[in-house]
Amino acid sequence: LDKSLSLEEVAQEFESLFVFQMLKSARKAKLAEGVFDSDAAETYQNLLDQEYSKTLAKNQNFGIAEALIRQFGKKEKIE
16 A cells, blocks of 8 residues: 655645644634633634635645645656
């Protein structure tokens, strides 16, 4: 079983992590604490944001994955 990832898969995952960090930063920028905020709610929101980021990166063109593929794809061809 080959567990290595393709350049495209790695680039897509990186873009997803970037989007996740944007969502996380946006949530931290809130001006006040909510009535129902708790550690459990924060953990759930964090997990949900991870899934949102994967979906957003897959379905929206942020251009990060494509830039990584262009940059590192050249090196793959040389080797």
